[in-house]
Amino acid sequence: VQGPATIDAxxxxxxxxxxxxxxxxxxxxxxxHYDPDHARSEGYPDVLVQSHLHACFLVQALTQTLGxxxxxxxxxxxxxxxxxxxxxLTCSGALHASRRVPDGxxxxxxxxxxxxxxxxxxxxxxxxxxxxxxxxxxx
Amino acid sequence: VVDRVAGKHLFGxxxxxxxxxxxxxxxxxxxxxxxxxxxxxxxxxxxxxxxxSIVRFANVRRVDGIEEHRISAAPAPLGTLGELCENLTxxxxxxxxxxxxxxxxxxxxxxxxxxxxxxxxxxENGRAVAPLLFVCSIxxxxxxxxxxxxxxxxTGGDRTSFLPLDGFRLMGGGQEIDFxxxxxxxxxxxxxxxLENAELKHGRSGDLVVLTVKTIYADETGSxxxxxxxTLLVR
Numbered sequence: 001v002q003g004p005a006t007i008d009a010x011x012x013x014x015x016x017x018x019x020x021x022x023x024x025x026x027x028x029x030x031x032x033h034y035d036p037d038h039a040r041s042e043g044y045p046d047v048l049v050q051s052h053l054h055a056c057f058l059v060q061a062l063t064q065t066l067g068x069x070x071x072x073x074x075x076x077x078x079x080x081x082x083x084x085x086x087x088x089l090t091c092s093g094a095l096h097a098s099r100r101v102p103d104g105x106x107x108x109x110x111x112x113x114x115x116x117x118x119x120x121x122x123x124x125x126x127x128x129x130x131x132x133x134x135x136x137x138x139x
Numbered sequence: 140v141v142d143r144v145a146g147k148h149l150f151g152x153x154x155x156x157x158x159x160x161x162x163x164x165x166x167x168x169x170x171x172x173x174x175x176x177x178x179x180x181x182x183x184x185x186x187x188x189x190x191x192s193i194v195r196f197a198n199v200r201r202v203d204g205i206e207e208h209r210i211s212a213a214p215a216p217l218g219t220l221g222e223l224c225e226n227l228t229x230x231x232x233x234x235x236x237x238x239x240x241x242x243x244x245x246x247x248x249x250x251x252x253x254x255x256x257x258x259x260x261x262x263e264n265g266r267a268v269a270p271l272l273f274v275c276s277i278x279x280x281x282x283x284x285x286x287x288x289x290x291x292x293x294t295g296g297d298r299t300s301f302l303p304l305d306g307f308r309l310m311g312g313g314q315e316i317d318f319x320x321x322x323x324x325x326x327x328x329x330x331x332x333x334l335e336n337a338e339l340k341h342g343r344s345g346d347l348v349v350l351t352v353k354t355i356y357a358d359e360t361g362s363x364x365x366x367x368x369x370t371l372l373v374r
Contacts, residue, residue, distance in 0.1 A: 012255055014255075018253060018255065021249075021252070021253035022253040022254060024253070025246065025249045025250050025253045026250070026253075026276045026277050026278055027277055027278050027279045027280075027284060027296070028278040028293075028296075029278075029286075029289055029293035029294075030278075030292060030293040030294050030309075031292050031293045032292070032293075032310075038292065042308060050276075050311070051310070051311030051312070051313070052272060052275075052276035052311070052314075053254060055272055055276075055314070056254035056255070056256065056270075056272055056276070057254075057255065059271055059272060060254075060255065060256055068261065072271055072318060073317070073318055074315075074316065074317050074318070075271070075272075075314075075316050075318070076313065076314065076315035076316065077313050077314060078312065078313035078370070079310075079311060079312055079313050122313075
């Protein structure tokens with residue numbers, strides 16, 4: 001028994017408005033995310049997508065495929081390259097390992113997020129518990 | 140025109156040999172119309188690397204085909220990256236401030252919406268469950284929030300305000316997050332960061348200090364909810 005072998009591709013295009021709202025709601029005042037002049041002064045072509053927003057997209061890809069019953073126990077991500085506002089991003093992934101545990105099936109997925117040129121912006125690894133019917137009944 | 144204090148920062152940096160890369164010292168001088176020091180870069184020298192490097196010290200104003208880099212409110216870094224790494228290594232184990240925050244449903248919904256997710260939340264015993272990455276995405280939990288304490292570029296939340304990073308550029312590099320229990324509305328969250336490690340590395344785009352900061356999120360009884368280990372890149 002194992003979980004889905006692949007994570008369905010998820011497309012996201014983070015708009016300037018979204019970057020602003022994400023900075024606001026996470027209380028992230030770093031100018032690099034909303035001040036284009038400042039971003040350029042640091043050598044970037046435009047405002048940057050937040051590190052954690054990349055991570056949110058990767059988690060959304062995972063839960064889109066695995067469904068709400070999946071319990072994410074561990075999630076690690078690395079920002080590999082920057083992405084700017086309005087850049088189309090695509091998240092996808094594949095099953096790396098699976099094993100039975102007392103409360104269900106533990107799955108390990110590897111995920112990547114790439115930009116429109118196919119270059120990787122972020123990668124992640126997630127450990128997910130899929131409760132089995134037996135473990136749910138026994139609870 | 141460059142102000143005196145900023146000029147001092149610039150020349151202090153040059154004396155410590157931490158001047159912007161790709162810009163020769165001979166390019167540093169006085170402008171025709173200014174008694175104060177500034178840096179001149181010819182167009183052909185305006186490479187991305189040189190540009191990224193000089194912005195630690197300056198903003199840009201175009202003057203007759205020459206880029207005049209004018210000192211802005213950006214403070215000069217307090218020493219070189221090597222010195223910073225030594226200072227931070229001596230601080231390993233240092234705790235940041237313990238901060239408390241009351242978690243409310245509307246903040247969860249706003250986070251979900253802003254991250255492009257479905258703002259309809261899961262519930263547990265009638266209490267909304269926070270989106271998975273909610274707590275470890277928030278940069279500062281102070282209540283009331285602090286604006287005056289932020290650095291000129293807007294950085295300086297709970298996770299780094301206790302570290303001597305003024306004048307350096309800070310970027311998130313990733314996180315390793317363990318989820319111990321669901322984070323529910325109505326929780327009085329307790330957040331505590333600590334410096335775990337600092338290491339000088341030589342990256343493709345130049346030297347950087349890689350910081351590891353651990354943050355613990357617990358509820359009002361002290362039960363662990365989330366643990367996060369952040370990688371922060373300092374240039």
